[in-house]
Amino acid sequence: MRVRILGIGMGPHHVTGEVAEALRGCDYAVAVRKGDDDGLFALRQEVCDAFGLPLVAVPDPERDRDDPADYPAAVADWHEARVAAFERVLGELGGTAAFLVWGDPSLYDSTLRIVARIAERGNVGVDYDVLPGISAPQVLAARHRIVLHEVGRPVHVTPARRLGEAVEAGQDNIVVMLGGRHGFEGLEDWSLWWGANLGADSEELVAGRVGEVLPEIGAARRRAREKAGWVMDTALLRRPE
Structure with a gap:
């Protein structure tokens, strides 16, 4: 299957022409949702609605946010849990999936690491690319x-x-x-x-x-x-x- 990692700035008004074209070629988008009142998930939904794209919610695994002594290890554990959660959805749905990244995927976002890890594990055959957004x-x-x-x-x-x-x-x-x-x-x-x-x-x-x-x-x-x-x-x- 194909995964497209797309920078979306802060919503539909920041979507570049390049990203818009990519969205039109996707079958669905996936995103974590942190409860029913997740405002950032709602903004992703706005982007998907603007391009007629279904948005599949993935429950976000728990994360230690109390600034633990071993911060990198705590984040690594959280990322691995996200990898498993996304891997299950991608394996079930296949096709071409979009990951909608706030700002730009290159700056303080771990979507690239997560998708690369999914590809590395090999449970789901994944080919992915990245398009920049407004940071x-x-x-x-x-x-x-x-x-x-x-x-x-x-x-x-x-x-x-x-x-x-x-x-x-x-x-x-x-x-x-x-x-x-x-x-x-x-x-x-x-x-x-x-x-x-x-x-x-x-x-x-x-x-x-x-x-x-x-x-x-x-x-x-x-x-x-x-x-x-x-x-x-x-x-x-x-x-x-």
């Missing part, structure tokens, strides 16, 4: 009308849980993803461009000096969660000169 850092830069780096300078991308390591290592221009409960305390003099639920109806934007806008970010995150039922935030942090 959260791209939308963040566009909304704030900025370039993510100064002229000729690098940009460092990290999950929020490793922001402290990046700062200690001397990084001074940092894109922070997967914010969650991790904040920007201790970086009060840094410049910040922040966004939550970028590209969605519940989008929130804040920019300024960290020490001045932290309370504003907290309020914006609450508004985004109240409107959408979920929050995904991204930020650019830049050390003062």
Whole structure:
């Protein structure tokens, strides 16, 4: 069978022409669903509805989200459980299946790893390809009308849980993803461009000096969660000169 891993940005309005053509050639899409009120599953459903594609729900295996000591091992166990869950569905349905990935499949998403693992196990014969989508850092830069780096300078991308390591290592221009409960305390003099639920109806934007806008970010995150039922935030942090 064939699997198509498709970046969809934050919904139908971000679907590129290339991805749209791929969706029209699929038999169905598959996605995990975290209960009946899963807002992200509902957004995937909107994409499928726009292209007349059935969406098959796969219950999401339980995951240890309490920041365990061995974080990579906890994530690996969760991914392996997802592999088995998707493998069962693909084996039953066959055909051409689409995996709809938020943003772009190359950045802080494990769909590629999961599909590669399914192919490696060999229980389901899988041929897969990948099409890019619009990523959260791209939308963040566009909304704030900025370039993510100064002229000729690098940009460092990290999950929020490793922001402290990046700062200690001397990084001074940092894109922070997967914010969650991790904040920007201790970086009060840094410049910040922040966004939550970028590209969605519940989008929130804040920019300024960290020490001045932290309370504003907290309020914006609450508004985004109240409107959408979920929050995904991204930020650019830049050390003062």
